[in-house]
Amino acid sequence: MKGRLILLDEIAGRKAAALMVDGQLDDVLIDVADDAPPAPGAIFRAVADRPMKGQGGMMMKLPDDDKALFRQAKGISVGQSLLVQVTSYAEAGKAVPVTDRLIFKGQAVIVTPGAQGINVSRQIRDDEKKLRLLEVLHETSAPERSHGVIVRSNAINVQDDQIAEETEALLDLADSVLNDTGDQAELLLGAPDPHTLAWRDWLQGPADTVVETPDAFAQHGVLDALLSLEDAYISLGSSSSIFIEPTRALVAVDVNTGGDFSAASGLKANLSAARALPRQLRLRGLGGQIVLDTAPMAKKDRRQVEQVLRAAFRADPIETALVGWTPLGHFELQRKRERLPFPKGLII
Incomplete structure (x- = not known):
């Protein structure tokens, strides 16, 4: 099906939204679990707890014993309440990143x-x-x-x-x-749910079709596409492929040429990977440090790969910084944690 199709449904009792573009799954959103950290966009009244000496930051108290990190804490004293907004998901075991610049x-x-x-x-x-x-x-x-x-x-x-x-x-x-x-830690405005986000950020005009039925995902092949996200392997067509494997420290992306042994095989695979990477990271909900292990290619071809990467991420809605090449020939990116990794085992 040509065009943009916005599907609003549920998965395992959680609200979910999927964006199909020309028949291909382009984006997906799902409600987080009850024990997940506060979501980006939520606004809290937080209470200053203790200063981070030497860092200029302040640890803040949130409801339910959660902790937040406010980095620009000059002039904030312990016990003072402050309105803050969550900027991204916290890494496991770390405080929630917040800002006082509300939007x-x-x-x-x-x-x-x-x-x-x-x-x-x-x-x-x-x-x-x-x-x-x-x-x-x-x-x-x-x-x-x-x-x-x-x-x-x-x-x-x-x-x-x-x-x-x-x-x-x-x-x-x-x-x-x-x-x-007030002066106690409290949630003042919850983060928008997936259906609200889909209406807010995906709907581009009357040509877009919105479907909100209990079986929307099953009817349009979304569940099969989501099930494939549990596999690290992604075919790029021809014989090339990538493997995306998140670890605690970073997300590793390995580019392979497969059975193509031509002189230009490395460059072709790397260009295909560069074009596919934003969508794959978006669908998997992956952020933080991304390390791209490119297929072997001439050093002079790096500029072309970087140009394609920049063009691909320019169209991606999630803020991503392209850091550059490492001495070992890897390409590093830093991606905002706007989402949690897509939960495995929900699609049966």
Whole structure:
């Protein structure tokens, strides 16, 4: 099936969402387990617990005995309460990363408390569309409020009245959270669930089809695609392949040429791996340090592989830093932990 298909369903009682693009699974989201660390986007009232000497950070108390790490803690004293937002999932055994720069994200706009002004995404290059969107925002209460508003690129696919309604709702939500007067650790705003995230971040316009039925995944082949994610092996077509194997320290990606013994086999396999890597990491929910062990190729070909990697990750929604080549010829990446690894054993 050509086009974009957004499927909203459940897996083992957990809400889940899948994005199919031209009949291929492109992204998947699933609710985390009850004992998972706090999810990115959640907003807490945290209490300063103890300073991290020499690091300029502060350990913060969260509800349920969870701990958070706030890195820019200058001027924060022990016992002081602070509104913080989770930025990424915590690694096993480590504190939850948080920031005091809160954002309230919608489908068309993002509200940024403490950063006044109305700005339009740089991805919207059409001057007429920019002007229309700015006019919509100036007809709301945004110019008089103490919060900033960023118009997302997806706003061009949203009706004017919906943009205005969402803007007002997010401004009110920001006021409600910021006016909190408590002094004990407490969850103030939960992270969005997979269905909400799918509506917010995947829906690009009327051409997208949304299916919300109890058997949506089974009908469209999502379950079979998810089951294949439990295998480290990924075929890249022809004879080349990659193996993606997460360890505690890093995610290792091994590129193989298979039965291709031609002079250009290494470069071809590495280019195929570079194009496939963002989607595979996204589907598997993998982040942190990524080490790409490329197939043998001439040193002069590294630049071409890096260019393809940068182009591939530029279109990926998860922030990824391309660090560069190591003395051993590996390529290193650092990927934000926006998701937890896709749980094994859920698909039967």
